[in-house]
Amino acid sequence: MIDFALLTSAYPDQRAQMIQKVINHGVPESLMEAMVDACQRFFELPEEEKKEFQTRNLLDPIKCGTSFNVAIDKVRLWRDHLKVIAHPEFNSLYTPAGYGEVSLEFSKRTRAVATEILSGISESLGLEADYIAKAMNWDRGLQILAANYYPACPQPDLAIGIPPHTDHGLVTLLIQNDMCGLEVKHNDKWVLVNSAPGSFIVNYKSIWHRATVNNTATRISIAIPHGPALDTPTLPIPELLEKEGETAKYIGMTYEKFMELQASPAAYMVPCLDHLRVKDN
Numbered sequence: 001m002i003d004f005a006l007l008t009s010a011y012p013d014q015r016a017q018m019i020q021k022v023i024n025h026g027v028p029e030s031l032m033e034a035m036v037d038a039c040q041r042f043f044e045l046p047e048e049e050k051k052e053f054q055t056r057n058l059l060d061p062i063k064c065g066t067s068f069n070v071a072i073d074k075v076r077l078w079r080d081h082l083k084v085i086a087h088p089e090f091n092s093l094y095t096p097a098g099y100g101e102v103s104l105e106f107s108k109r110t111r112a113v114a115t116e117i118l119s120g121i122s123e124s125l126g127l128e129a130d131y132i133a134k135a136m137n138w139d140r141g142l143q144i145l146a147a148n149y150y151p152a153c154p155q156p157d158l159a160i161g162i163p164p165h166t167d168h169g170l171v172t173l174l175i176q177n178d179m180c181g182l183e184v185k186h187n188d189k190w191v192l193v194n195s196a197p198g199s200f201i202v203n204y205k206s207i208w209h210r211a212t213v214n215n216t217a218t219r220i221s222i223a224i225p226h227g228p229a230l231d232t233p234t235l236p237i238p239e240l241l242e243k244e245g246e247t248a249k250y251i252g253m254t255y256e257k258f259m260e261l262q263a264s265p266a267a268y269m270v271p272c273l274d275h276l277r278v279k280d281n
């Protein structure tokens, strides 16, 4: 658990944990609930009204649909999604009513939280607080409001919400309604992640995770990935390599290419970073 008030001092000890939760982050719980509610109302719109956003291009500003990677999914998926790019350009929906205002405020507040976490990570690595933000052109960085809708499923054991994957962003925040379902792989076992009301779940390492479904009630989660600017190559930090006397273990890649890789068949059930690992000779 990251208490935001203690971020810089408490952080180093907590880095070993597999996934973090953030409290005291300053985003009103009522705003988080309003955002979940607005997304729920979008998913419940008649199919006709959602049709215009059912596109398949990775970086379309607004898109919705069923499934994770439509081209390559092999298992029975039980999920609808809505992805809206909120930064560097803010995009929004006219329906359902209220989505625009709520998502504007929510995107600003969550971006501020992600920015603080990124500075905390920079400092915990012994770098200037704004080192990573500068290197990643954070001021032009991508932020997506990615809502997931998992209706109750009569046979949850035969389906999955989202198959195992790693996220593509630098800092992904996640909130959910009162249903759990996010699981992370830990010591070869899937472990359910609980979240306290009003907290964010944070993923900033390439954590292997999945979303399960249940037969009781609809689950809604909103993942908010924050990444570098699309044209920015992500590389191992030269100063840290030098300090540790290490050579780079990963090749560099622009964020846009990395996102394309994450959505491609090569990344299906394979952690994305595996593709970037420098091969031992």
Ligand SMILES: O=C(O)CCC(=O)C(=O)O
Pocket: 146, 148, 161, 162, 167, 174, 176, 181, 182, 183, 209, 210, 211, 221, 223
């Ligand atoms: O629904 C969840 O808890 C997980 C969502 C997720 O992993 C994603 O959107 O990338």
Ligand SMILES: [Fe+2]
Pocket: 165, 166, 167, 209, 223
């Ligand atoms: Fe994810």
